[in-house]
Every structure is written in structure tokens, then in C-alpha cells.
Amino acid sequence: MRLLHLGNVVVDLVLTVDALPVRGGDVLASSTTHAVGGGFNVMAAAARLGLPTQYCGVLGTGPFADQARAALRAEGIESSGPVRPDLDTGFVVALVEPSGERTFVTSPGAEATLTPDALPETTPDDLVYLSGYSLLHPTNRATVVPWLAHTPATVFFDPGPLVADIPRAALNTALTRTNWLSCNLPEARALATHQDPHDAAETLLHDLPTGAGVLVRLGAGGCLVGERGRPVRLVDGFAVEAVDLNGAGDAHAGAFLAGLAYGKDALEAAWWANAAAALAVTRRGPATGPTRAELESFLRGRERPPRE
Numbered sequence: 001m002r003l004l005h006l007g008n009v010v011v012d013l014v015l016t017v018d019a020l021p022v023r024g025g026d027v028l029a030s031s032t033t034h035a036v037g038g039g040f041n042v043m044a045a046a047a048r049l050g051l052p053t054q055y056c057g058v059l060g061t062g063p064f065a066d067q068a069r070a071a072l073r074a075e076g077i078e079s080s081g082p083v084r085p086d087l088d089t090g091f092v093v094a095l096v097e098p099s100g101e102r103t104f105v106t107s108p109g110a111e112a113t114l115t116p117d118a119l120p121e122t123t124p125d126d127l128v129y130l131s132g133y134s135l136l137h138p139t140n141r142a143t144v145v146p147w148l149a150h151t152p153a154t155v156f157f158d159p160g161p162l163v164a165d166i167p168r169a170a171l172n173t174a175l176t177r178t179n180w181l182s183c184n185l186p187e188a189r190a191l192a193t194h195q196d197p198h199d200a201a202e203t204l205l206h207d208l209p210t211g212a213g214v215l216v217r218l219g220a221g222g223c224l225v226g227e228r229g230r231p232v233r234l235v236d237g238f239a240v241e242a243v244d245l246n247g248a249g250d251a252h253a254g255a256f257l258a259g260l261a262y263g264k265d266a267l268e269a270a271w272w273a274n275a276a277a278a279l280a281v282t283r284r285g286p287a288t289g290p291t292r293a294e295l296e297s298f299l300r301g302r303e304r305p306p307r308e
Contacts, residue, residue: 045254062088
């Protein structure tokens, strides 16, 4: 099995602040770092757990693109997409508060210019990661939506925080081709129009194709796992001291996909994913998913979810 990621790799400019500025105001950052993020976070999380991973998105030309290429190489991630000579890779400004909560401003670049020739042939053994951001950029949306209808791969869809901004037709097409839908609780509530987490998960599951599943991420509380014909189940999270929530959902996605690739059932893959996210938030930075050795060490001696 391999993971194919449709985009988007960007560079994160991470500023740690005591509080967000008021409108029209200004604050001083206590620290500033820059690292490759966006779609890279999911790929790094999966690759560190041993899942062969390929980036199918567009890379640019410039300092941000150079940083992205170096990061992909360092994680052993193949890049199969085209290169734009006239655009740099985009970037994201992330403001991190003392609680670990983060706020983003995104400036798109070459990764927002995906064309059909960049997308690979797929097989039923492939795993495809689709981000809602790919459905926000008009060029990427026009490329990805028709392609989804024909791929035989398992599609994992994370609509992201801007789910309400995705054109409804594109969102509906993505959902009809989704095998696994993963949302945090605010995203699940927005999609399902239910406040109760279990009700939201049930509604989302009902709207997905037969045989599909849904994950509703609850932060430190773990995640809900929904599969057709079974009650929605809670897989508990892990108590850790969080220092940076940036990339937690990405670590969760990468670990869940790696778990599926290793033949784990949905509950055990979610258990793996919860542990990976817990480890990720104890470290500063966007791509902080653990290695397989770190994950297995963390889980050693802990109670597994019941096997299906």
C-alpha cells in the first residue's frame, strides 16, 4: 500500500504570542520559527510510521519551494508533481497562544495550481488523502473533482476548518467518493448541523456511501468512530501536557492511514491515531508526528480498544 497526497505543501511561519492582537492592533511574538507544513504534516506522520508516501501536488521555484523539497527528501517522501518556474510555494502564518491553540492566515502559491497531468494512476490498494483546501482553490478543484469519480483507491477526506467555504457541488462530489471522512468537532457540527458529537457522527455517516466510515476528532477526548451498521463508538484519547496543537489533526490522519495500511481495524487504527496526536501536541512545530518506535513505546502496556 502507498499513500498519495493531492496537496497542499506550504511553509508555516509560526509565531508564539501571549494573546491574539485586537483588530487593528499589534503584539510582539516571543518566538518565531519556520517549517514546512500543510499537507507535509500528514505525509510526514504516515512516512515516519513506515507507510510509503508520495506527494502529487505542485511545487514552486523559490526559497519556500526549496525548503519544501528538502523536507520531503528528509522524510523519504517521493514528489511526483510538476514544478512551477514562475511561482514560489505558498506559506501560512500561524499564531500560537499559551494554551497551544493556533490561528492561521494562508497565502497560496504554486500548490494552488494543480493540473490533471499531475495526478497519478491509482489502484484499489492505494490510499488517497484529500484536503478541503484542494477544493477551495479553483484550479485544484477543477482538477481533483473529476479525478475522484474514477479513482479506485481508498479516499480519506479531511474537509478542514474552511469547510463552509467549499462550493457545495464540489463538497457533495467529494463526499460521495469518500471512504473515510475525518473532521474535528466544529467541522463535524458545521457539516452535519448537529451540536451533539454522536448525532453529528451518525448524520455524517448516513450521508456517506455504503461501506464508508467517519472519524470525529475530540482533541484530548479521543475520537468517535462511525461505521455503517454499527453504533458510533468512542476511542479514548491520552492525557498529555500539550504545548502546541498545530498539526495534531494531521498526525492523527497520518497514523490512522498507516494503521489501515498495516491491516488494523478502524478502532485500533483510531487508537494509534489518538496516540500519535497526543505525542504530536507535546512538541512544538507543525510536523511533529512520532516514529513507529516512539508510538509503540508510548502505547506499550496501555489497554487496546476491543477488537471487532
